[in-house]
Amino acid sequence: GCCYENGDGVEKSIDEAVRLYRLAAKQNYPPALCDLGLCYEFGTGVPSDLEKAVEYYQKAGDAGYAPAQCNLAVCFLNGNGAAKDSAKAVEWLRKAAAQEFPRAQRLLGCCYENGDGVEKNSDEAVGWYRSAAKQNYPPALCDLGLCYEFGTGVEQSLEKACEFYEQAGRLGHASAQCNLAYCYLNGNGVPQDYEKAVEWLRKSAAQGFARAQRLLGCCCENGDGVPRNIDEAVKWYALSAGQNYPPALCDLGLCYELGTGVETDLARAASLYEQAGRLGHAPSQCNLAVCLLNGNGVTQNEKQAVEWLQKSAAQGFARAQRILGCCCENGDGVPRDIAAAVKWYRLAAEQNYPPALCDLGLCYEFGTGVETDRTIAVQYYEKAAKLGHTASQCNLGYCYLNGIGAAKDAVQAVNWFRRAAERGFPRALHLLGCCYEEGDGVGQDDAHAVECYRQAAEQDYAPAINDLGLCYARAACGLTQDYVQAAALYRRAAELGNGTAQNNLGDLLYKGLGVQKDVGEAFRWFERAAEKGSVSALYNLGLCYEMGSGVRKDSRKAAEYYRRAAGKDLKGAMLTLGRWFLEGRSGFKKDPEQAKHWLEQAAALGSEEAKDELEKLRKESQESPKKKRFLGLFS
Numbered sequence: 001g002c003c004y005e006n007g008d009g010v011e012k013s014i015d016e017a018v019r020l021y022r023l024a025a026k027q028n029y030p031p032a033l034c035d036l037g038l039c040y041e042f043g044t045g046v047p048s049d050l051e052k053a054v055e056y057y058q059k060a061g062d063a064g065y066a067p068a069q070c071n072l073a074v075c076f077l078n079g080n081g082a083a084k085d086s087a088k089a090v091e092w093l094r095k096a097a098a099q100e101f102p103r104a105q106r107l108l109g110c111c112y113e114n115g116d117g118v119e120k121n122s123d124e125a126v127g128w129y130r131s132a133a134k135q136n137y138p139p140a141l142c143d144l145g146l147c148y149e150f151g152t153g154v155e156q157s158l159e160k161a162c163e164f165y166e167q168a169g170r171l172g173h174a175s176a177q178c179n180l181a182y183c184y185l186n187g188n189g190v191p192q193d194y195e196k197a198v199e200w201l202r203k204s205a206a207q208g209f210a211r212a213q214r215l216l217g218c219c220c221e222n223g224d225g226v227p228r229n230i231d232e233a234v235k236w237y238a239l240s241a242g243q244n245y246p247p248a249l250c251d252l253g254l255c256y257e258l259g260t261g262v263e264t265d266l267a268r269a270a271s272l273y274e275q276a277g278r279l280g281h282a283p284s285q286c287n288l289a290v291c292l293l294n295g296n297g298v299t300q301n302e303k304q305a306v307e308w309l310q311k312s313a314a315q316g317f318a319r320a321q322r323i324l325g326c327c328c329e330n331g332d333g334v335p336r337d338i339a340a341a342v343k344w345y346r347l348a349a350e351q352n353y354p355p356a357l358c359d360l361g362l363c364y365e366f367g368t369g370v371e372t373d374r375t376i377a378v379q380y381y382e383k384a385a386k387l388g389h390t391a392s393q394c395n396l397g398y399c400y401l402n403g404i405g406a407a408k409d410a411v412q413a414v415n416w417f418r419r420a421a422e423r424g425f426p427r428a429l430h431l432l433g434c435c436y437e438e439g440d441g442v443g444q445d446d447a448h449a450v451e452c453y454r455q456a457a458e459q460d461y462a463p464a465i466n467d468l469g470l471c472y473a474r475a476a477c478g479l480t481q482d483y484v485q486a487a488a489l490y491r492r493a494a495e496l497g498n499g500t501a502q503n504n505l506g507d508l509l510y511k512g513l514g515v516q517k518d519v520g521e522a523f524r525w526f527e528r529a530a531e532k533g534s535v536s537a538l539y540n541l542g543l544c545y546e547m548g549s550g551v552r553k554d555s556r557k558a559a560e561y562y563r564r565a566a567g568k569d570l571k572g573a574m575l576t577l578g579r580w581f582l583e584g585r586s587g588f589k590k591d592p593e594q595a596k597h598w599l600e601q602a603a604a605l606g607s608e609e610a611k612d613e614l615e616k617l618r619k620e621s622q623e624s625p626k627k628k629r630f631l632g633l634f635s
Helices: 002-006 014-025 030-042 050-062 066-078 086-097 102-114 122-133 138-150 158-170 174-186 194-206 210-222 230-241 246-258 266-278 282-294 302-314 318-330 338-349 354-366 374-386 390-402 410-421 426-438 446-457 462-474 483-495 499-511 519-531 535-547 555-566 571-583 592-604 608-633
Strands: none
Touching (some): 030 066, 102 122, 102 138, 122 138, 138 174, 158 174, 174 194, 174 210, 210 230, 246 282, 266 282, 282 302, 318 354, 354 374, 354 390, 426 446, 426 462, 483 499, 483 519, 519 535, 535 555, 535 571, 555 571, 571 592, 571 608
16 A cells, blocks of 8 residues: 555555555554554545544554554644544653654653643653654754754753754754754854855755745845845745745735835735734734835725734834834824833833834933933933934934033034944934034034035935025035025925925025015915924014015014014014114004113124114113203203
């Protein structure tokens, strides 16, 4: 029967094999009973029937046949053809293991390691693995390697782990081959060697081992041990994903999301993430959540996004914890809850996840959900910055530049700005440009300043676009004055929502510099700039209402905008209010005390005109009593 099943010496014939197994089984020959059980378990030459398989295994097992006893145990372990019963499984495994059957010894070791049918006992597990490994049983050699790799029941030894993996790998065990390759990839217990890693991965992948196929794909994508080949990477990811291996499904999803080796297909990416997510893969659950948050390949659904984030975060996946914190802070898909946001940021930060460290730093800098403590904020920024997080490097530089939570140190600031700028972080490029322009922490260098502004502007970073416009408008940083160029840059930054640029564009439109004069459009840009918090725009709106430029003249509204600008320490607005009270203009009653109040504030902020007005007031107050006394003589 075996010869017919395997085609040894005869033409392969499963039907004939089954017929012969039956003949031998009728004589209660245990190996034949076991073979017939296997036929029924796997549907080989007969319809699959797990209950019948169990009957044959039981019959052979009762006759003391170790392989059948082991097979019966597996059925009880997994509930195949019989009710799941780990205790019964262990009974049958003991019978087979007592006969030195290596598979049973190894499975008994697994039961002790996992606490299936017996009390969990790592020492006992290792003992059974050793018994099976002595017979060169590859799965047991691999299990023993895992025990040494992770220090389970033995003293951890990566070198011994690799020895066992290699022993099993040379016997053709795919899982051990893959484990050994992983050790070579990371230099665990052996010198790091990408080429050797790829050799072992190929052996394992050729046997269809999904993890090896996926890791081989990673090597092809990254050029580790093989020339970089994205098409080859996608091929291996697809083969592994075809076996529903979650990490490969996720990798393939990333390829479709980013157009790596395949045409971009966001819907396909989201589908792959969901497939892996439903299998419990935390990174995929998180990626799917991001797709749902942004409507990438799926209909935007913040509530569903949060559900997936919670699944991923519950597994301790730092990125999901951090994004869940962002949702809680912003009220995306959940009610806004700052305390919950801080909790999630902390959990992710405890894993040294740089974006969460940065978020926690921001919480402490601005007192969001915690008591303001800028010293702690700097500590979090520094921790993330040292891990290479560009936003944190930039934030840390800004703190040093302005003495926030740390002693003011422009040289340190420039150092951190440079590190972030080298990786193209636009805010850092802009701030580094400012340092070069002003000579803060670095030698003043117009050319470098402009170059930094340009690089940041190429990434549509609005503050840098605006500052480049200022350089053209003011003929600064070695640039020739060019209002046309300035206006174009202001407009570009203004359309990106930058309030300062919106005000600057309005100013050029108001004056007709570099663009056709249009006070109506200027007024509209001033309005948008004011909504963005531009104090200068508040003043300019006051001016428009005062002069009736682009809007109907309205002294009351003009005064309202001037007051708002003055309340934000704009000295020009303070000067205007001082003069209005001094002269009784635009419906204001003369009020020397109010005039003095606003002029003194403007002067304190450095307004020379306000100082002049105050000097006039002083002289007038000195002359007034004399005039009164003189007039009194002739009254």
